[in-house]
Amino acid sequence: MPRLRVRLRVNGVEHELEVGGGERLIDTLRNRLNIKSVKEGCSTGDCGTCTVLMDGEPINSCITLTAQANGREITTLEGIGRPGDPHPLQITFAELAATQCGYCIPGIIMAAKSLLDRNPNPSGEEVRWMLAEHLCRCTGYGRIVEAVLEAARILRSR
Amino acid sequence: MRELPDFEIYSPSSLRDLLEYLHGDGRDATIIANGTDLLPRIRRGELRPRRLVDISGVRELRYIREEGGVIKIGALTTISDLAGSHLLSHSRYEAFHVLSRMFGTWEIRNRATVGGNLGAAASSEDLIPIFLALDARVRLLSLGGERVLRVDELVVAKRRTSRRGDEVIAEVSFKSLGEGEWSYFQKIGRRRTHIIALVSLASYLRLSPDGVIEDVRLAFNRVRGKIPERAWRTEEFLRDRRIDEEVISGAERVLESELRLTSDYRASYLYRTEVAKVFLRRALRHSRDMVLGGVESVAEA
Known part of the structure:
Protein backbone atom coordinates (compact mmCIF):
# COMPACT_ATOMS: atom_id res chain seq x y z
CA MET A 1 0.00 0.00 0.00
CA ILE A 80 -2.51 21.13 28.80
CA GLY A 81 -0.18 20.92 31.82
CA ARG A 82 3.11 19.53 33.15
CA PRO A 83 4.10 18.04 36.50
CA GLY A 84 5.47 21.39 37.68
CA ASP A 85 2.66 23.38 36.09
CA PRO A 86 -0.54 21.35 36.00
CA HIS A 87 -3.82 22.53 34.50
CA PRO A 88 -6.50 23.34 37.13
CA LEU A 89 -8.40 20.23 36.00
CA GLN A 90 -5.34 18.11 36.76
CA ILE A 91 -5.05 19.76 40.20
CA THR A 92 -8.68 19.32 41.16
CA PHE A 93 -8.94 15.74 39.87
CA ALA A 94 -5.98 14.85 42.10
CA GLU A 95 -7.02 16.87 45.14
CA LEU A 96 -10.65 15.75 45.14
CA ALA A 97 -9.69 12.12 44.43
CA ALA A 98 -11.79 12.13 41.28
CA THR A 99 -9.84 9.25 39.81
CA GLN A 100 -9.66 5.64 40.84
CA CYS A 101 -8.12 3.37 38.23
CA GLY A 102 -7.62 6.45 36.06
CA TYR A 103 -8.04 4.81 32.66
CA CYS A 104 -10.96 6.98 31.54
CA ILE A 105 -9.64 10.19 33.09
CA PRO A 106 -7.50 11.56 30.21
CA GLY A 107 -10.51 11.45 27.89
CA ILE A 108 -12.76 13.01 30.49
CA ILE A 109 -10.29 15.80 31.24
CA MET A 110 -9.92 16.63 27.54
CA ALA A 111 -13.69 16.86 27.08
CA ALA A 112 -13.93 18.91 30.29
CA LYS A 113 -11.18 21.22 29.03
CA SER A 114 -13.13 21.81 25.81
CA LEU A 115 -16.35 22.39 27.80
CA LEU A 116 -14.64 24.98 30.04
CA ASP A 117 -13.00 26.69 27.06
CA ARG A 118 -16.42 27.46 25.63
CA ASN A 119 -18.35 27.78 28.90
CA PRO A 120 -16.29 28.99 31.88
CA ASN A 121 -19.25 28.65 34.23
CA PRO A 122 -21.09 25.39 33.47
CA SER A 123 -23.87 24.12 35.70
CA GLY A 124 -23.63 20.73 37.37
CA GLU A 125 -26.26 19.60 34.89
CA GLU A 126 -24.11 20.64 31.92
CA VAL A 127 -21.10 18.83 33.34
CA ARG A 128 -23.24 15.71 33.81
CA TRP A 129 -24.41 15.86 30.20
CA MET A 130 -20.78 16.03 29.11
CA LEU A 131 -19.96 13.08 31.38
CA ALA A 132 -22.95 11.08 30.19
CA GLU A 133 -20.88 10.35 27.12
CA HIS A 134 -17.81 9.09 28.98
CA LEU A 135 -17.80 5.72 30.64
CA CYS A 136 -16.13 5.39 34.02
CA ARG A 137 -16.67 2.11 35.80
CA CYS A 138 -15.18 2.96 39.19
CA THR A 139 -15.69 6.48 40.51
CA GLY A 140 -19.45 6.83 40.33
CA TYR A 141 -18.91 10.23 38.64
CA GLY A 142 -19.82 12.39 41.67
CA ARG A 143 -16.27 13.50 42.38
CA ILE A 144 -15.56 14.01 38.71
CA VAL A 145 -18.44 16.50 38.52
CA GLU A 146 -17.09 18.27 41.62
CA ALA A 147 -13.57 18.36 40.20
CA VAL A 148 -14.74 19.92 36.92
CA LEU A 149 -16.83 22.55 38.74
CA GLU A 150 -13.94 23.33 41.10
CA ALA A 151 -11.51 23.69 38.18
CA ALA A 152 -14.01 26.08 36.56
CA ARG A 153 -13.99 28.20 39.74
CA ILE A 154 -10.17 28.29 39.76
CA LEU A 155 -10.04 29.26 36.09
CA ARG A 156 -12.60 32.04 36.57
CA SER A 157 -10.66 33.48 39.51
CA ARG A 158 -7.45 33.80 37.47
CA MET B 1 -4.03 -4.98 18.51
CA ARG B 2 -7.09 -3.07 17.44
CA GLU B 3 -5.66 -1.56 14.32
CA LEU B 4 -7.68 -1.42 11.14
CA PRO B 5 -6.76 -3.40 8.06
CA ASP B 6 -4.74 -1.25 5.70
CA PHE B 7 -6.29 0.31 2.64
CA GLU B 8 -5.47 2.82 -0.01
CA ILE B 9 -6.81 6.27 0.68
CA TYR B 10 -7.02 9.25 -1.62
CA SER B 11 -7.71 12.67 -0.15
CA PRO B 12 -8.82 15.16 -2.81
CA SER B 13 -8.38 18.79 -1.88
CA SER B 14 -11.21 20.24 -3.93
CA LEU B 15 -14.62 19.27 -5.21
CA ARG B 16 -13.32 19.26 -8.79
CA ASP B 17 -10.48 16.94 -7.83
CA LEU B 18 -12.96 14.65 -6.02
CA LEU B 19 -15.36 14.46 -8.99
CA GLU B 20 -12.53 13.72 -11.42
CA TYR B 21 -11.27 10.96 -9.16
CA LEU B 22 -14.75 9.42 -8.81
CA HIS B 23 -15.15 9.60 -12.58
CA GLY B 24 -11.89 7.71 -13.15
CA ASP B 25 -9.86 5.52 -10.79
CA GLY B 26 -12.14 6.10 -7.84
CA ARG B 27 -15.40 4.82 -9.27
CA ASP B 28 -15.35 1.76 -7.01
CA ALA B 29 -13.85 3.60 -4.02
CA THR B 30 -15.75 3.81 -0.74
CA ILE B 31 -16.42 7.39 0.25
CA ILE B 32 -15.43 8.33 3.78
CA ALA B 33 -16.49 11.63 5.31
CA ASN B 34 -15.35 11.65 8.93
CA GLY B 35 -15.79 7.92 9.38
CA THR B 36 -17.89 7.71 12.55
CA ASP B 37 -20.06 5.01 10.99
CA LEU B 38 -17.69 3.56 8.40
CA LEU B 39 -14.61 2.96 10.55
CA PRO B 40 -16.41 0.95 13.26
CA ARG B 41 -17.95 -1.13 10.47
CA ILE B 42 -14.56 -1.80 8.92
CA ARG B 43 -13.21 -2.72 12.34
CA ARG B 44 -16.08 -5.15 12.92
CA GLY B 45 -15.30 -6.75 9.58
CA GLU B 46 -18.64 -5.80 7.99
CA LEU B 47 -16.83 -4.01 5.21
CA ARG B 48 -13.43 -4.59 3.71
CA PRO B 49 -12.84 -1.72 1.29
CA ARG B 50 -9.65 -1.79 -0.72
CA ARG B 51 -9.75 1.87 -1.54
CA LEU B 52 -11.23 4.86 0.27
CA VAL B 53 -11.75 8.37 -0.96
CA ASP B 54 -11.55 10.78 1.91
CA ILE B 55 -13.77 13.80 1.31
CA SER B 56 -13.16 15.37 4.73
CA GLY B 57 -10.79 17.91 3.21
CA VAL B 58 -13.25 19.16 0.59
CA ARG B 59 -14.17 22.30 2.49
CA GLU B 60 -16.55 23.55 -0.18
CA LEU B 61 -18.99 20.94 1.11
CA ARG B 62 -19.28 22.33 4.64
CA TYR B 63 -21.84 25.14 4.84
CA ILE B 64 -25.35 26.08 5.86
CA ARG B 65 -26.94 28.88 3.88
CA GLU B 66 -30.37 30.25 3.11
CA GLU B 67 -31.13 31.29 -0.45
CA GLY B 68 -34.53 32.30 -1.76
CA GLY B 69 -36.43 30.75 1.13
CA VAL B 70 -34.49 27.49 0.94
CA ILE B 71 -32.06 26.17 3.56
CA LYS B 72 -29.06 24.51 1.90
CA ILE B 73 -26.76 22.27 3.88
CA GLY B 74 -23.44 20.99 2.55
CA ALA B 75 -22.76 17.29 2.94
CA LEU B 76 -19.79 17.79 5.27
CA THR B 77 -21.79 19.84 7.76
CA THR B 78 -21.54 18.16 11.17
CA ILE B 79 -24.32 17.51 13.66
CA SER B 80 -22.67 20.10 15.94
CA ASP B 81 -22.76 22.60 13.06
CA LEU B 82 -26.50 21.99 12.60
CA ALA B 83 -27.34 22.32 16.27
CA GLY B 84 -25.31 25.53 16.55
CA SER B 85 -26.33 27.21 13.28
CA HIS B 86 -27.87 30.68 13.57
CA LEU B 87 -29.92 29.98 10.42
CA LEU B 88 -31.57 27.08 12.24
CA SER B 89 -31.74 28.84 15.60
CA HIS B 90 -35.47 29.67 15.50
CA SER B 91 -37.36 27.41 17.87
CA ARG B 92 -39.46 26.06 14.97
CA TYR B 93 -36.34 24.12 13.87
CA GLU B 94 -36.60 22.16 17.11
CA ALA B 95 -36.01 18.87 15.25
CA PHE B 96 -32.36 19.90 14.85
CA HIS B 97 -31.99 21.28 18.36
CA VAL B 98 -32.84 18.04 20.11
CA LEU B 99 -30.00 16.34 18.20
CA SER B 100 -27.47 18.19 20.33
CA ARG B 101 -28.37 15.84 23.17
CA MET B 102 -29.83 12.76 21.53
CA PHE B 103 -27.52 12.16 18.59
CA GLY B 104 -24.46 10.11 19.50
CA THR B 105 -21.97 11.68 21.87
CA TRP B 106 -20.40 15.14 21.78
CA GLU B 107 -17.31 13.61 20.15
CA ILE B 108 -19.48 11.93 17.51
CA ARG B 109 -21.58 15.05 16.89
CA ASN B 110 -18.38 16.95 16.18
CA ARG B 111 -17.52 14.50 13.41
CA ALA B 112 -20.68 12.86 12.07
CA THR B 113 -21.88 14.59 8.91
CA VAL B 114 -25.13 15.19 7.08
CA GLY B 115 -23.89 13.44 3.94
CA GLY B 116 -22.51 10.54 5.95
CA ASN B 117 -25.79 10.08 7.78
CA LEU B 118 -27.72 9.90 4.49
CA GLY B 119 -25.12 7.80 2.72
CA ALA B 120 -24.79 5.28 5.54
CA ALA B 121 -28.53 4.67 5.24
CA ALA B 122 -28.85 2.66 8.43
CA SER B 123 -32.21 2.47 10.16
CA SER B 124 -30.69 4.33 13.08
CA GLU B 125 -29.73 7.47 11.18
CA ASP B 126 -31.70 10.33 12.72
CA LEU B 127 -31.35 12.73 9.83
CA ILE B 128 -33.17 10.49 7.36
CA PRO B 129 -36.57 10.81 9.08
CA ILE B 130 -35.91 14.49 9.79
CA PHE B 131 -35.17 15.24 6.14
CA LEU B 132 -38.15 13.13 5.07
CA ALA B 133 -40.39 15.19 7.34
CA LEU B 134 -38.94 18.40 5.88
CA ASP B 135 -39.53 17.06 2.34
CA ALA B 136 -35.86 17.67 1.61
CA ARG B 137 -34.03 17.24 -1.67
CA VAL B 138 -30.60 15.68 -1.99
CA ARG B 139 -28.19 16.97 -4.61
CA LEU B 140 -25.73 14.47 -6.05
CA LEU B 141 -22.83 15.76 -8.10
CA SER B 142 -20.73 14.02 -10.68
CA LEU B 143 -18.39 15.20 -13.40
CA GLY B 144 -21.30 14.84 -15.82
CA GLY B 145 -23.68 17.05 -13.87
CA GLU B 146 -26.12 16.77 -11.03
CA ARG B 147 -29.14 14.80 -9.93
CA VAL B 148 -31.66 16.01 -7.39
CA LEU B 149 -33.50 13.27 -5.52
CA ARG B 150 -36.05 13.05 -2.76
CA VAL B 151 -34.73 11.34 0.36
CA ASP B 152 -36.84 8.23 -0.29
CA GLU B 153 -35.39 8.03 -3.80
CA LEU B 154 -31.87 8.14 -2.37
CA VAL B 155 -32.31 5.71 0.53
CA VAL B 156 -33.75 2.64 -1.17
CA ALA B 157 -33.09 -0.05 1.44
CA LYS B 158 -31.25 -0.58 4.67
CA ARG B 159 -27.62 0.31 3.94
CA ARG B 160 -28.40 0.89 0.27
CA THR B 161 -28.66 4.13 -1.66
CA SER B 162 -29.20 4.94 -5.32
CA ARG B 163 -25.97 6.96 -5.48
CA ARG B 164 -23.86 5.97 -8.49
CA GLY B 165 -20.16 5.24 -8.07
CA ASP B 166 -19.15 8.46 -9.80
CA GLU B 167 -21.41 10.63 -7.66
CA VAL B 168 -21.05 12.29 -4.29
CA ILE B 169 -23.86 13.45 -2.01
CA ALA B 170 -23.17 17.19 -2.06
CA GLU B 171 -26.10 19.00 -0.51
CA VAL B 172 -29.44 18.67 1.22
CA SER B 173 -32.02 21.43 0.94
CA PHE B 174 -35.51 22.13 2.18
CA LYS B 175 -37.89 25.09 2.37
CA SER B 176 -37.23 27.45 5.25
CA LEU B 177 -39.85 27.19 7.95
CA GLY B 178 -42.09 30.17 8.60
CA GLU B 179 -45.11 31.25 10.58
CA GLY B 180 -47.38 28.39 11.62
CA GLU B 181 -44.78 25.70 10.87
CA TRP B 182 -43.04 23.45 13.35
CA SER B 183 -40.51 20.60 13.10
CA TYR B 184 -39.94 18.20 15.94
CA PHE B 185 -38.01 15.01 16.56
CA GLN B 186 -38.45 12.35 19.21
CA LYS B 187 -36.62 9.13 19.78
CA ILE B 188 -36.39 6.52 22.43
CA GLY B 189 -33.67 4.16 23.50
CA ARG B 190 -32.52 2.78 26.80
CA ARG B 191 -31.03 6.03 28.06
CA ARG B 192 -31.34 9.78 27.50
CA THR B 193 -28.33 10.35 25.29
CA HIS B 194 -26.15 8.48 22.82
CA ILE B 195 -29.15 6.48 21.69
CA ILE B 196 -29.74 4.23 18.75
CA ALA B 197 -33.44 4.77 18.23
CA LEU B 198 -35.83 1.92 18.94
CA VAL B 199 -38.49 4.24 17.65
CA SER B 200 -38.13 7.74 16.29
CA LEU B 201 -40.58 10.21 14.83
CA ALA B 202 -39.69 13.32 12.88
CA SER B 203 -42.69 15.55 12.37
CA TYR B 204 -43.52 18.66 10.39
CA LEU B 205 -46.78 20.52 10.77
CA ARG B 206 -48.22 23.67 9.26
CA LEU B 207 -51.21 25.01 11.14
CA SER B 208 -53.65 27.75 10.31
CA PRO B 209 -54.12 30.46 12.97
CA ASP B 210 -57.18 28.61 14.27
CA GLY B 211 -55.33 25.33 14.60
CA VAL B 212 -56.32 23.43 11.47
CA ILE B 213 -53.61 21.22 10.01
CA GLU B 214 -52.83 22.60 6.57
CA ASP B 215 -49.92 20.28 5.98
CA VAL B 216 -48.33 17.44 7.90
CA ARG B 217 -45.46 15.04 7.34
CA LEU B 218 -44.67 12.24 9.77
CA ALA B 219 -41.56 10.13 9.26
CA PHE B 220 -40.82 7.19 11.52
CA ASN B 221 -37.45 5.42 11.54
CA ARG B 222 -39.33 2.34 10.48
CA VAL B 223 -42.84 1.94 9.21
CA ARG B 224 -42.55 -1.16 7.07
CA GLY B 225 -39.24 -2.95 7.11
CA LYS B 226 -36.13 -1.22 8.22
CA ILE B 227 -35.87 2.09 6.48
CA PRO B 228 -37.45 5.33 7.55
CA GLU B 229 -40.69 6.13 5.83
CA ARG B 230 -43.61 8.51 6.11
CA ALA B 231 -46.89 7.45 7.67
CA TRP B 232 -48.89 8.46 4.60
CA ARG B 233 -52.32 7.33 5.72
CA THR B 234 -52.02 8.97 9.10
CA GLU B 235 -50.96 12.20 7.39
CA GLU B 236 -53.96 11.93 5.07
CA PHE B 237 -56.29 11.45 8.03
CA LEU B 238 -54.89 14.51 9.80
CA ARG B 239 -54.91 16.95 6.91
CA ASP B 240 -57.57 19.67 7.22
CA ARG B 241 -58.53 18.62 10.73
CA ARG B 242 -58.17 20.66 13.90
CA ILE B 243 -55.99 19.04 16.54
CA ASP B 244 -58.14 18.00 19.48
CA GLU B 245 -58.21 14.89 21.62
CA GLU B 246 -60.71 13.11 19.41
CA VAL B 247 -58.62 13.71 16.28
CA ILE B 248 -55.49 12.60 18.13
CA SER B 249 -57.17 9.31 19.12
CA GLY B 250 -58.39 8.81 15.57
CA ALA B 251 -54.90 9.44 14.20
CA GLU B 252 -53.47 6.89 16.63
CA ARG B 253 -55.87 4.26 15.32
CA VAL B 254 -54.93 4.98 11.71
CA LEU B 255 -51.25 4.88 12.63
CA GLU B 256 -51.66 1.53 14.38
CA SER B 257 -53.27 0.02 11.29
CA GLU B 258 -50.63 1.51 9.03
CA LEU B 259 -47.51 0.52 10.95
CA ARG B 260 -45.94 -2.82 10.13
CA LEU B 261 -43.27 -2.82 12.79
CA THR B 262 -41.14 -5.83 13.48
CA SER B 263 -39.60 -7.24 16.61
CA ASP B 264 -35.91 -7.74 17.06
CA TYR B 265 -33.53 -8.23 19.95
CA ARG B 266 -33.84 -4.54 20.83
CA ALA B 267 -37.61 -4.33 21.21
CA SER B 268 -40.87 -6.07 20.33
CA TYR B 269 -43.24 -4.73 17.69
CA LEU B 270 -45.89 -4.24 20.37
CA TYR B 271 -43.62 -1.98 22.35
CA ARG B 272 -42.54 -0.06 19.27
CA THR B 273 -46.16 0.40 18.17
CA GLU B 274 -47.16 1.73 21.57
CA VAL B 275 -44.26 4.18 21.64
CA ALA B 276 -45.00 5.28 18.07
CA LYS B 277 -48.55 6.19 19.12
CA VAL B 278 -47.29 8.13 22.13
CA PHE B 279 -44.81 9.99 19.91
CA LEU B 280 -47.58 10.86 17.46
CA ARG B 281 -49.77 12.21 20.27
CA ARG B 282 -46.90 14.25 21.69
CA ALA B 283 -45.89 15.59 18.28
CA LEU B 284 -49.43 16.82 17.60
CA ARG B 285 -49.98 18.39 21.01
CA HIS B 286 -46.50 19.86 21.23
CA SER B 287 -46.51 21.37 17.73
CA ARG B 288 -49.98 22.83 18.24
CA ASP B 289 -49.02 24.33 21.59
CA MET B 290 -45.77 25.77 20.24
CA VAL B 291 -47.35 27.24 17.10
CA LEU B 292 -50.51 28.61 18.67
CA GLY B 293 -48.88 29.65 21.95
CA GLY B 294 -51.07 29.71 25.05
CA VAL B 295 -50.00 26.25 26.15
CA GLU B 296 -52.98 24.62 27.82
CA SER B 297 -51.40 21.40 28.85
CA VAL B 298 -47.85 20.27 28.51
CA ALA B 299 -47.80 17.28 26.21
CA GLU B 300 -47.76 14.22 28.42
CA ALA B 301 -49.10 10.87 27.47
Missing part, protein backbone atom coordinates in the same frame (compact mmCIF):
# COMPACT_ATOMS: atom_id res chain seq x y z
CA PRO A 2 1.26 3.49 -0.76
CA ARG A 3 2.28 5.53 2.25
CA LEU A 4 0.92 9.00 2.85
CA ARG A 5 2.79 12.03 4.10
CA VAL A 6 0.91 13.65 6.95
CA ARG A 7 1.67 16.79 8.93
CA LEU A 8 0.31 16.98 12.44
CA ARG A 9 0.75 19.57 15.13
CA VAL A 10 0.54 17.74 18.43
CA ASN A 11 0.66 19.68 21.70
CA GLY A 12 2.33 22.54 19.86
CA VAL A 13 5.01 20.43 18.16
CA GLU A 14 5.05 19.86 14.40
CA HIS A 15 5.44 16.29 13.17
CA GLU A 16 5.77 14.99 9.64
CA LEU A 17 5.00 11.31 9.32
CA GLU A 18 4.48 8.64 6.71
CA VAL A 19 1.40 6.60 7.47
CA GLY A 20 -0.67 3.85 5.91
CA GLY A 21 -4.25 4.61 4.92
CA GLY A 22 -5.72 2.52 7.72
CA GLU A 23 -3.63 4.01 10.52
CA ARG A 24 -5.75 5.45 13.30
CA LEU A 25 -4.92 8.65 15.13
CA ILE A 26 -4.80 6.83 18.48
CA ASP A 27 -2.11 4.47 17.16
CA THR A 28 -0.05 7.32 15.72
CA LEU A 29 -0.21 9.20 19.01
CA ARG A 30 0.58 6.22 21.24
CA ASN A 31 2.94 4.15 19.15
CA ARG A 32 4.88 6.67 17.11
CA LEU A 33 4.75 9.83 19.17
CA ASN A 34 4.82 7.99 22.51
CA ILE A 35 1.87 9.93 23.89
CA LYS A 36 0.55 7.38 26.33
CA SER A 37 -2.16 9.38 28.08
CA VAL A 38 -4.42 8.52 25.14
CA LYS A 39 -6.18 5.30 26.11
CA GLU A 40 -8.24 2.89 24.08
CA GLY A 41 -11.59 1.71 25.38
CA CYS A 42 -14.30 0.41 23.09
CA SER A 43 -12.60 1.17 19.72
CA THR A 44 -15.95 2.16 18.23
CA GLY A 45 -16.52 5.71 19.44
CA ASP A 46 -18.93 4.83 22.23
CA CYS A 47 -17.02 5.21 25.50
CA GLY A 48 -15.13 8.50 25.22
CA THR A 49 -11.89 7.09 26.65
CA CYS A 50 -9.73 7.97 23.63
CA THR A 51 -10.93 11.58 23.42
CA VAL A 52 -8.40 14.16 22.24
CA LEU A 53 -8.96 17.66 20.93
CA MET A 54 -8.70 18.34 17.21
CA ASP A 55 -8.61 22.08 16.54
CA GLY A 56 -10.07 22.46 20.04
CA GLU A 57 -13.01 20.10 19.51
CA PRO A 58 -13.26 16.79 21.36
CA ILE A 59 -13.15 13.80 19.01
CA ASN A 60 -12.63 10.05 19.33
CA SER A 61 -9.07 9.23 18.26
CA CYS A 62 -9.99 5.54 17.88
CA ILE A 63 -12.28 6.24 14.92
CA THR A 64 -10.26 8.99 13.27
CA LEU A 65 -7.75 8.17 10.58
CA THR A 66 -4.39 9.89 10.91
CA ALA A 67 -4.66 10.73 7.22
CA GLN A 68 -7.79 12.72 8.05
CA ALA A 69 -5.97 14.68 10.77
CA ASN A 70 -3.51 16.05 8.21
CA GLY A 71 -2.81 19.71 8.91
CA ARG A 72 -4.82 19.72 12.12
CA GLU A 73 -3.87 20.67 15.65
CA ILE A 74 -4.15 17.83 18.17
CA THR A 75 -4.13 18.37 21.94
CA THR A 76 -3.78 15.60 24.51
CA LEU A 77 -3.49 15.61 28.29
CA GLU A 78 0.29 16.13 27.94
CA GLY A 79 -0.42 19.41 26.15
